[in-house]
Amino acid sequence: MSNGLDKNQLTAVLQVLKKYNLKETEEQLRKEANLTDQVDQQDSDVSSVLTGYKSDGDPETYEGSYIELKRFVENSLDIYKHELGMILYPVLVHMYLELVYNGHTDKAISLMKKFGPEQDIYYQDDLKKLAMVTRRDHMNGNELTDTFKSNQFIIRMSRDTLSLLKRHVHDKKASVLLNIVQEHLYFDMYEGVARNKTQIDATSGAVGGEAKRQDNKIKVYYGIPKAPDIQILSAPVEDEEEPAEQESPDKPKKKKSKKDPLLSKKTKSDPNAPPPDRIPIPDLKDNDKMEKLRALRETSKRTNLGPENLPSCCAYTLLNANYNVCCAEITEDSSMLAVGFNDSIIKVFTLVPQKLKSMKSADKLQEVNIEAEDVLVRMMDERSGESARSLCGHNGPVYSVSFSPDRSLLLSCSEDSTIRLWSLQIWTCLVVYKGHMFPVWDVKFSPVGYYFASCSYDRTARLWATDHYQPLRIFAGHFSDVDCIQFHPNSNYVATGSSDRRVCLWDITTGNHVRLMTGHKQPIQSLAFSICGRFLASAGTDCRVLIWDLSHGHLVAELTGHSKTIHCLAFSRCGNILVSGGLDCSVKVWNFTKLTEEISSEDVNISHNPDVKTGDDYLLRTFQTKNSPLINLHFTRRNLMLAVAVFDGIAS
């Protein structure tokens, strides 16, 4: 970084201080800055926002130097051509913004019109947004221009290409270009052969350029830890109806000598699994253990899916709900369905014969014998059973709902910027979490319960605990709305997908990002972790499902076939099948086993990005619904696929 830039930044800081009337600090800084140039200003992003584009370059030279750069790219050797071509887009953007900032609107527009359309197709959306900015005051508070101003555009380049580029820039002494390259571009250099066009296209497209290698260096414990020991409860398991045995002193604990065959089949401890005490996890209650056993029992009846054994799918179609349904979620045991509506209501449907009961009133509860074994059942009012219940309280469209693993709680988030926690026993709102200042797009309970994560229009994702009214962690770093969030099956990480077209994996212990993955060309709407925890599937408006390997953060596959936005992804319980569904009213079934087998046979390390697998080889089947866009996909414990769709009566 040059001295000039530091001065710029310093003056910016001084401006800020002046603005807020912090005279002493200003004085101090002024003194300090004059005395030493050693002020560490590496990350003062705020400053560059204010003066980043101050330039007294001749507006006439911009077009000329862009053409020159373009010619240089075109005339370079074929192997370097594509990597060099990557700088054209950011250079154009920054030239445009500089021109606009300095009041040369006509020049800016003519530059954009001339060279905008020839940029890669996946940049056109952003160019359109940039083209709206035609005056300096438009840049004020504009999300996209702010991103470009305050962040360097990251370009991965091989050493040879970079030196070629550097030589050109210095030879030409094109001050405009030099300035942009130095201030706004960051070159992530790597050793090796320059990439070709397909390789580049696979990972470019995000707002801030590609991910740095540095971003993906930290080890991720993507494995699944050994299931907690639930052996102690194996006794009452024989009868499924019987509730958990109460620890009563008069009743000596039965020691089960015979091991349950289900439990003896222990999984070997995964070397990639995080230590069990990495995050504090709430202790399992007896009821939870019962539930786990029941799940295990169900698992033994599971059919393993595959290309020869295709799934069956039961579709739940919501009728009379045109343009009114925002989201839907099914409990882990597939007994309940929650639907969030545009008109702020949440509806919970039961999918099993058992009705939705509510708890008895307080005075009646006193009559219940607490010592009774079936106290949980006795607490519920038998006569209150209903097949559907509504939860009212939000003040805007409900964008997401999520059940707690024990099915007693429901989370919802809404446009009214709140997250609400509902009790599914007394059917009222328990807590309102206010933290986000803008619409909350997604909320998810962690697989162990207690924790939950949310993401919002305010470009942050947050981690919460149900008993804290303030977030435990704030995950900041996305350049645009964080559209979707998902917990890793081991609860140690959350993945977020954003409108800046990047997928990010955050460590919930540190709150830092540990993986940053680029490759989507449009906002991301859905995320799903594979059962093994190693892979992440993401999909969104660009109609593609991308599969990421979390061990190194590589893009490993790109599944194309959908024609409209994909809104839901799900892995079968056996992990062999991935299903995706969206607005094109179709469910696509992908062969995930085949994919993982092919990946594992390849030698992959951090610097070697594998070839991205594409094509229809993995598509097993497509099921079309009748004018019903899919909003949720789910696999039951026995691997029956459940789909939730909204019938669009108007389109038919």
Next chain:
Amino acid sequence: MAKMNESDLYGTNLSIESMKVVAESIGIGNLQDEAAKELSEDISFQLKHIIQDAAKSMNHSKRMKLLQSDVDSALKARNIEPQYGFHSAEPLPFRFASGGGRELHFIEEKEVDLGELLNGISPKAPLEVGLRSHWLCIDGIQPTIPENPPPVAKTIQKLESVDPINKKPLKESAGKPSTGKQKLKNVETVQIKQLATHELSVEQQLYYKEITEACVGSDEAKRAEALQSLSTDPGLHEMLPRMCTFIIEGVRVNVVQNNLALLIYLMRMVKALLDNQSLYLEKYLHELIPSVSTCIVSKQLCMRPELDNHWALRDFASRLMSQICKNFNTSTNNIQTRITRMFTNALQQGEKIPLSSLYGALQGLSELGTEVTRIFILPKIRSFGARIETHLEGNLTTNTDKTASGHIKQLLIKIIAPIIKTIRNPPDSLEEYKQEFGYLGISLHAAVVKARTQPTPVSTAASVVSTSAITSVGQSIARPMTSSGIVQQGNQPTRTIVMSQQSQRISVQQNSQQKVVFMPQRSLPNTASHPQFSQSNSAGTTVVKLVSSGQTVNQPKLIQSQSQKLVVMSNQSAFSTHSPLSQGQSNIVKQNFINQQQMQQMQQLQTQKSIDDLPI
């Protein structure tokens, strides 16, 4: 701003003119050009930004249409007061108007009569959100049930029948495992012509057997079920050739044997197939039309022409024919023209044509519309009159001829009187009528005079009778037409393929014995206005049935192709008003509610359809 229009990247900006207009509307008389330009640029920028934000909200609501609520939430996110009073659950029905070189898109604002709002006309209740579960696929194979899309879409069927070469040889039908064998076959034959594969699975063969047996069997309930299946099942495409062969062979044999009952059953099958939304019958019309016309104009259709009610069959088949014309007439196949020519040729034969065939031809023509009736029947009314006069007045004729003449007379009066009413001005002179129409003049005069005095024209009443004829056609072979036919129809499980039904409804309907309380009150004022409609557009039974059921509110918006759907609904309630009450009260109320809701939805659908035609 014109200069902005050239590039894709730069969309349009609001024009300076519109800025000035807006300024004027809030009382700023002379806005400077400069100021207007500044404003337009800034406002366009802000608007684009807001729309961008609104799109986010749309995406998260998992929609593809931007609604007002999305704009509101975008405004809210920027701390701007949302736009109140623009809420609409449906996408905006933009109207388009142009003239004087200007184009305008606007929202039609209807005037609301507050008095009407206050005076008790209850607002429409919103529809309850329902959950319906069904199998999307079983072990990777998609079952063909009404809840799933048909395996071969109607548009593809249409394309196939119009242009067989277009058929994509390797196109895998959804949900079906593509066998290598099939592909191979296609490759081999691709250069000559697509051979349709008509291999039926065992299940399909069983289905075919069951359905055909039930359709012509003696068990009426079973038949109703079978016809129901034929008219709603989405997966019949592959069996269609067999079904058609069954029908045409059946007609061929039974016409010879004069088996009226079976002919009626077969025609009802045709009707069911025509009603099936997922089938495109054009490929089979060359077989079906001759069979249907046989049932209209054949000399003899039953063993005892003087007793059996073969007239109902002719009426029914005529309606089928008009339905075919309506659905499949194109400028290339000219079905309507050819059928009209066929019937007129029959009329040309003069004395040679048997009376029963004459009746059929007349009925067939009359079903094709008033215009056809006016051009082809009206000029010949004298000769028809002369012919039936000899049978009706003379003593030398047989009983059969007499009945036939009676029917023809009735028919002619029914179809001609409304036409005369419109083309002739009052006063109606009996002498003139006699002069012009001969024997039928007297009756016609009486009918026209009656029609003029009564607001409800003859045609309605007459058609109501024929409506019951259609429904009773299976039963009332040897009986005179009675309203009992309606009861029979009520027994049919009238399952529509509209998805908006709740699954429990079907079961309720099958033994539906509801009483509709609110219907008569609401419908009475409307009935008066309908006859004009039904008359002007003589679309035949469907429309008239609606009148009789009297549940319609927005009739004039009715679109032909959809009228069948409506018929199903309204008939139920029409029936229900007659039927005795025998179910729990709560059930009935619920049922009423759903019926009303369905009507609403239907109407919504219709308005939507008409809106869709407009450029938005």
